[in-house]
Amino acid sequence: MKQRITIDPITRLEGHGKIEVFLDEAGEVANTYFQIPELRGFEVFCLGRPAEEMPRITNRICGVCPEAHHMAASKALDMLYHVDPPRAGKMLRELFYSAFYVTDHTTHFYALGGPDFVVGPDAPAAERNILGVVAKVGQEAGLRVINTRKKNHEVIQIIGGRAIHPVAGLPGGMSKAINEEERQFIEQVARENIEFGLWSLEVFSQIVLNNSAYVDLILSDTYTQRTYYMGLVDENNHVNFYDGLIRVVDPDGNEFAKYAPVDYLDHIAEHVEPTSYLKYPYLKNIGWKGFVDGADSGMYACTPLSRLNAAEGMATMEAQAAYQKYFSVLGGRPVHHTLAAHWARLVELLYAAERMLELATDPEITSPNVRTIPTETPTVGIATVEAPRGTLTHHYETDENGILTKVNLIVGTTNNHAPITLSIKKAASSLIHEGVVNDGILNMVEMAFRSYDPCFSCATHSLPGQMPLEVIVRDAKGEVVDHRAQYCTPD
Amino acid sequence: MASTMRTLVIGLGNPILTDDGAGIYAARAVAEALPPDADIDVIEVSCGGLTLMEAMIGYDRVIVLDAFFDFQEPVGTLRLFDAGDLASTLNTASTHDADLPTALRVGRALGASLPPDEAIQIVGITARDVLTFGETPHPQIVAAIPAATQVVFQLLAAQEVRS
Numbered sequence: 001m002k003q004r005i006t007i008d009p010i011t012r013l014e015g016h017g018k019i020e021v022f023l024d025e026a027g028e029v030a031n032t033y034f035q036i037p038e039l040r041g042f043e044v045f046c047l048g049r050p051a052e053e054m055p056r057i058t059n060r061i062c063g064v065c066p067e068a069h070h071m072a073a074s075k076a077l078d079m080l081y082h083v084d085p086p087r088a089g090k091m092l093r094e095l096f097y098s099a100f101y102v103t104d105h106t107t108h109f110y111a112l113g114g115p116d117f118v119v120g121p122d123a124p125a126a127e128r129n130i131l132g133v134v135a136k137v138g139q140e141a142g143l144r145v146i147n148t149r150k151k152n153h154e155v156i157q158i159i160g161g162r163a164i165h166p167v168a169g170l171p172g173g174m175s176k177a178i179n180e181e182e183r184q185f186i187e188q189v190a191r192e193n194i195e196f197g198l199w200s201l202e203v204f205s206q207i208v209l210n211n212s213a214y215v216d217l218i219l220s221d222t223y224t225q226r227t228y229y230m231g232l233v234d235e236n237n238h239v240n241f242y243d244g245l246i247r248v249v250d251p252d253g254n255e256f257a258k259y260a261p262v263d264y265l266d267h268i269a270e271h272v273e274p275t276s277y278l279k280y281p282y283l284k285n286i287g288w289k290g291f292v293d294g295a296d297s298g299m300y301a302c303t304p305l306s307r308l309n310a311a312e313g314m315a316t317m318e319a320q321a322a323y324q325k326y327f328s329v330l331g332g333r334p335v336h337h338t339l340a341a342h343w344a345r346l347v348e349l350l351y352a353a354e355r356m357l358e359l360a361t362d363p364e365i366t367s368p369n370v371r372t373i374p375t376e377t378p379t380v381g382i383a384t385v386e387a388p389r390g391t392l393t394h395h396y397e398t399d400e401n402g403i404l405t406k407v408n409l410i411v412g413t414t415n416n417h418a419p420i421t422l423s424i425k426k427a428a429s430s431l432i433h434e435g436v437v438n439d440g441i442l443n444m445v446e447m448a449f450r451s452y453d454p455c456f457s458c459a460t461h462s463l464p465g466q467m468p469l470e471v472i473v474r475d476a477k478g479e480v481v482d483h484r485a486q487y488c489t490p491d
Numbered sequence: 492m493a494s495t496m497r498t499l500v501i502g503l504g505n506p507i508l509t510d511d512g513a514g515i516y517a518a519r520a521v522a523e524a525l526p527p528d529a530d531i532d533v534i535e536v537s538c539g540g541l542t543l544m545e546a547m548i549g550y551d552r553v554i555v556l557d558a559f560f561d562f563q564e565p566v567g568t569l570r571l572f573d574a575g576d577l578a579s580t581l582n583t584a585s586t587h588d589a590d591l592p593t594a595l596r597v598g599r600a601l602g603a604s605l606p607p608d609e610a611i612q613i614v615g616i617t618a619r620d621v622l623t624f625g626e627t628p629h630p631q632i633v634a635a636i637p638a639a640t641q642v643v644f645q646l647l648a649a650q651e652v653r654s
Contacts, residue, residue: 061505
């Protein structure tokens with residue numbers, strides 16, 4: 001008799017991701033499936049529209065990281081229109097993007113990923129949220145999180161033109177410059193962000209690293225897999241979120257590939273499985289070998305953990321120190337422990353804050369020269385940024401009038417689709433035995449994919465809430481023999 | 492008597508996801524129908540959780556217009572509830588954030604000036620297709636906008652009587 005367990009995070013509007021765990025007759029895990037819904041018709045929706053609309057359209061497909069789509073789209077338009085933005089225009093974009101990174105990583109650590117550690121992986125579900133973090137760390141944590149979000153949203157609004165769905169990115173640069181008064185405010189926010197980043201790493205150190213049970217959990221085989229890792233790097237092979245070359249390292253940390261985003265199709269192919277609408281990208285030059293890790297499998301990940309693995313350091317002082325401590329404690333580069341992504345996220349938060357200060361104090365940042373006007377006929381535009389949850393590539397092609405004839409997006413969660421699937425399988429196989437399933441075990445399975453900060457379908461959500469969890473156990477006849485629900489509507 | 496109550500109307504949803512733009516369209520209709528000197532703010536939001544909570548800070552009363560996904564009801568059917576009903580009536584979910592009730596509790600715990608649950612009223616417009624990209628909502632969504640707008644004005648009028 002086979003049992004079927006379904007972990008079904010139901011959402012009202014964005015569709016739902018679903019984890020299905022199939023047990024064998026002995027109650028051990030036989031197989032798992034992870035399904036992500038896909039919104040329909042985005043390419044069709046875009047074709048026939050002027051390409052310059054893309055920075056404003058694509059930032060509407062995601063309620064979580066509109067800024068990442070806005071940047072990828074703006075950069076893709078630079079190439080499409082054969083135009084190179086002036087230095088101040090590029091710096092403004094990266095400044096904007098750095099402020100966004102601070103808010104996004106802050107939100108994930110304190111509201112979503114962190115509660116598993118700060119409150120505890122098997123704490124009651126009702127306490128595993130940002131309120132539980134406030135109760136554990138103190139009200140200061142909550143005030144700092146809210147204040148950090150507020151201030152950086154103001155920065156995003158100043159540079160991006162709007163607080164939530166930015167509009168300032170254009171082919172060739174930005175639509176407006178910043179003045180000295182705005183610069184001073186942004187500099188002050190950057191300084192506060194650095195303090196917040198350092199403080200957050202200290203919180204992580206005290207609560208997680210000083211707790212041997214948590215360290216054991218991070219280092220356990222349950223949450224360990226050896227894959228290739230991908231991330232954007234600058235000319236010194238340091239992590240960069242806005243621009244650079246894509247660097248891929250093998251499971252031993254050696255450089256496997258380094259290429260310009262425009263060449264992505266030479267390196268990435270997509271595998272299709274009948275169980276999922278969403279494809280599984282893999283390294284073309286290794287090949288798809290199924291849901292297995294190791295150097296012979298073309299599976300790669302692109303998360304904060306992956307970016308730190310794929311780079312050789314951080315470009316700013318405090319972040320570099322944090323990077324070194326991270327690898328020192330975790331046994332050197334690369335780190336294969338997927339839960340370490342939460343720590344890597346905080347290292348990146350600190351880098352974003354320091355980079356923000358560098359840019360905000362650059363003498364050229366208030367230059368009015370923020371845009372190069374395009375004059376050439378548009379053709380093809382391909383660009384990549386690192387979204388907080390993974391490498392994000394936009395690819396557009398147009399006719400001679402700039403009307404879109406092709407649109408292809410590869411978003412972070414899609415890039416991570418295969419490693420997330422493997423992580424869930426490893427966690428479920430390790431944690432579920434003899435058919436015993438409870439809320440704590442299910443949360444620990446969910447933690448395996450939460451560390452990726454997945455964003456299903458780049459869907460905008462209305463009135464979103466916590467991810468509900470439904471578990472259905474069925475016998476061989478399909479009868480429900482057990483049913484558990486967290487956060488779900490009572491029947 | 493002039494009210495000193497600060498009121499916010501939020502159109503929530505995604506205007507390029509077919510019916511999910513219902514709340515946005517209704518909010519635009521409310522903004523157009525308001526007298527020029529009305530002391531009421533109308534905004535569009537395509538995010539939830541903490542961001543949605545933060546948008547409510549400083550207001551005494553909030554009316555949220557949102558698409559509501561329900562296969563049982565005909566498209567365009569209106570429903571009215573308040574934030575206190577949320578936890579037990581909606582499968583609201585985010586993969587990245589906190590849910591609205593949690594976000595509101597966080598905000599209040601930290602001293603943010605937020606309206607009480609009963610002063611956060613939600614007008615749900617029953618939607619059908621919220622997964623296909625498109626800017627043309629179901630005709631019954633379009634037809635429901637005037638009624639949704641009317642509900643908002645009734646709520647606003649009730650507020651004035653009470654204040």
